[in-house]
Amino acid sequence: MAEAQVTVWEPSAEKIRDERIYREMGLTDEEYERAVQLLGRLPNYVETGLFSVLWSEHCSYKSSRLHLRRFPTEGPQVLQGPGENAGIVDIGDGLGVAFKMESHNHPSAVEPYQGAATGVGGILRDIFTMGARPVAFLDSLRFGDLADPRTRWLFAGVVSGIGGYGNCVGIPTVGGEVVFDPAYQHNPLVNAMCVGIVRKDRIVRGTASGVGNPVFVVGAKTGRDGIHGATFASAEDPNAKERSAVQVGDPFLGKLLMEATLELIQTGAVVGVQDMGAAGLTSSSAEMASRAGGGMELWLDRVPVRETGMTPYEIMLSESQERMLVVMERDKAELAFEILHRWGLDAAEIGRVTDDGMLRLWFHGEKVAEVPVRVLVDEAPLYDRPAAAPATLPGADAPAPTPLTDAQQAAQALRRVLDHPSVASKRWVWRQYDTTVRVSTVVGPGSDAAVLRLPETRRLLALTTDGNGRYVYLNPRRGGQIAVAEAARNIACSGGRPLAITDCLNFGNPEKPEVMHQFIEAVEGLADACRALGTPVVSGNVSFYNETGGQDIYPTPIVGMVGVIDELEQVVTSALPEDGLTLIHLGEPDFALDGSLYWQLGVGRPAGDAPRLDLEAERRLQMLLLALAKRRLLRAAHDISEGGLAVAIAEMCIAGGVGARLRWPEPVADAAGWLFSEAQSRALVAVADADVPQVLDAARAHGVPALVLGASGGEELVLADPAGTWLALPVAELREVYESAIPVRMDAPVVRERGSV
Amino acid sequence: MRWAVIVFPGSNCDEDARWAIERATGDAVDLVWHTQASLDGYDAIVLPGGFSYGDYLRSGAIARFSPVMQAVRRAAEAGRLVLGICNGFQILTEAGLLPGALVRNDHLQFRCELCELEVVSADSPFTAGYQPGERIRIPIAHGEGRYIADPSTLDALERKGRVAFRYRDNVNGSLRGIAGILGHRGNVLGMMPHPERAVAEWMGSVDGLRVFTSMRVWHEARAKGGVEVG
């Protein structure tokens, strides 16, 4: 097709300064001044673009960096901490687990299918670029109320987008969470986690070292996708309205890239690999050069493009999906081409590694940018933004929770909580995910943690994501602690030893002191718990500006945790397997309703403080659970979390198709706290009769209170105290409520049809 | 017995199939790249699940042009065993080696779950290890598994005992609940459920094992000159 000569409209350096064009690109006056000063001259258009991208919140973490230093990041198990494409921990037998979580909230809010799909594709590339074979996805999601048709559209689209990408690349999605609350109505959260396995001696990093080594771009051609919105607002750009901030994922290409990259890495000739994610070539090239302490020189006219007339600026800032930057050893380029071509992939040599510390860009023989890498990466602005605590905790003035004083109310309340989409079964979600491809899923979605076999070892992986924005909103520090504690408890209830976490910190506008306060406190809380439980942070991601019309989301840090289980026989699930097992409550009994869903449902907003948490008690409980699993004493275990004891036992009954009878040893006047308290550091375990003494002894030895509450059996869930029966409901009825909550709501039509043709 | 599992660009159950077959039969299994033109020497050929060529346009539509498909066709004509699982089934229908087509599930969603099936025909090389009418559990994982064909084709399939498996609870709207069908000579099977995902206790079912062991028994018998196809 003939193409008219494209006139490049690029303002001069002076015009950028005089008309403050840098503002449209996202730089503040101070940031621009800083760039000028560091550079010693006015940056041209391309250079201003580089600064705007690398100094953005997304790339530079300028509002969060200071505080993220609080995280413990070290430990004997850590093979790779934060700062790389993904973190890696040692699981023994010469193997490492690479994992990371990332948000794709904003794209998903406007195009849920593609937003979620490209989020999954991006996190996938972060894992295999480390040389790790991806083995699992998890997803943590937040939406508004399902009564809202647009929310249903978002929810349906996000779920099918996650499946659309993950299913196609052949990696099982084995766990996650979904919470529905009006606080997320306009700002859904879509956090995706990927986990991979790598031999310790085969880890690759995103480093561009070795002067003269060639730099390749591999995968999709570069188009004008996602170049940040503000620059297009300019009336001078004739194609603006044809453009889209949203990209379409190509999972087929993603799969080929994964296979080819892993094969390429096997050759040993790869120096470094980096995903070209947000900010594409700009951040991948600058970051790779920065890690090596060197420079890089790129010939942009050699980048394969999808559209004609692309300018250096556009090529540098494009966010086209399914591309990677690869640095090979000199003289090994042929090898790369051979492997890539066998997989049907395009690759082009576009530059080389230098040692002068410059990022230097050429276009048809002309030098179009030259900036010290150090200035772009290390000298990025760092903000200590003002933070201010609210005068009182936001839930302190809530009206008291409704007491539950008769059996009918109690049954009704349990039905209502089980019917809440945040508590109810997420089968509607995960039956759309391929959970069993790769033939390694021992425990898929539906229990506390997912469990995967690994072909190379007897050990198994335990995986979970957790986070409760309501708790963090009520008490940011404790909420942060609980996120880690709950994740670790889910691993321990599955028979695993928690190893380390990744995190996704979803917050509102950091320029608001209240939001900054939430952020700082939550980070402190996460750090407290990581230290107490011995699970360092090895990777993570921050997503700020989750606000609409001045309304911020609940501060929502999500924790993704990896643990290890020694052997198949130690795996525990939450399903009650049979009649006649003794049910034991482990942990300090507590009837406080702080932060509970029950209280929120009663008063229409989060109420009270965050639930009680004692990190020392938490650690003891987890040690106990692990010891019991190792001795094969647990027939089932489930942590007590959202919805409290009543939901925990109901879930165990529903999952196993077995009834249970629990009797609290003392009379209960108001059953609300007994049934629905979300006080932390508690679990319910099912134990064979003969093993009860051993379990109680072990609990005593670990300093964990243990209370025998009853036994499994029958067709009903019965909850009683010495004075009588509080609640007796057929398991079949509970299941019906629990399983139908989301499907019934989703049967109402969604607005905006989505999906492939 | 020599097994080939074909790898198309976008196949993702190739390794799974190899693992399961090795486990079920003790035989060695080769992964064979889609560009290979010959399958000489293989007794059984498996087209695995996945998303060949992204399943763009239609599932299996592009993969059927792979060079290896000529060899698959010749093998089928020569009476060797050809098993298409999920995407493999879709490729076999697109290639015309099996009748009908697989289209979008009637509920429009991808569906992954353990499914109950009825073994309809238990006298094929793939199902001889089952009892006729036996109920077994094998997982499905697909978005486009609704089997359709015109009424006369469906009648013929049923009359000739070529319906191998039926869903007990029609999970995707397939006509007559069809989950797997046999070719006209009985040596080609296409099925949407994944037998390779039901071969160990920890998977929740071992009912898929017998697809592979039946194939092996049949092959051994034929090698001894016992059975003939068709």
Add this chain to the structure above:
Amino acid sequence: MSVWQAEVRVWLKPSVFDPQGAAVQQALRSLGHDGVEEVRIGKSMVLTVRAETAAEAEDQVRAMCEELLCNPVMETYTFTVRPLEEASVGGRAR
């Protein structure tokens, strides 16, 4: 009230990469159709509406596109409307 048949076509915006189209193009080329430069795949939807006039029918269809059929952040649409009798076959209803 008359019945009108509308045909709505929805495409990815030109700058958005169309992986399906790219895969089909490659497949066509490998089948020997090497003159094929680019393939774009969109949706075509045929539906009937009731309205007094063509203009009214068009308004209805436009509203459907904006509300449901097209996501303007990455897609564009075009449509045609004609009285049902004249409507040609395409994917017409049973």
Add this chain to the structure above:
Amino acid sequence: MSVWQAEVRVWLKPSVFDPQGAAVQQALRSLGHDGVEEVRIGKSMVLTVRAETAAEAEDQVRAMCEELLCNPVMETYTFTVRPLEEASVGGRAR
């Protein structure tokens, strides 16, 4: 050699249930477009071919449909071909 633009439309045969069309129809109705009787969804593919004459271009496109773009077991197709210059925008390539 000139360049021609073809638009191919592929539909499920009328006898094959189109659940996507049914879902869109239901959604449209729930948005208040209750006059919508039936919706059928097909694919629309725009591609360019090189040929001397329109007839030759048509032959090429027909061959593509028969070989790849349409599966006659479940689908039917129609197409149009015109010289590229006249081609309207749709999902035009760049």
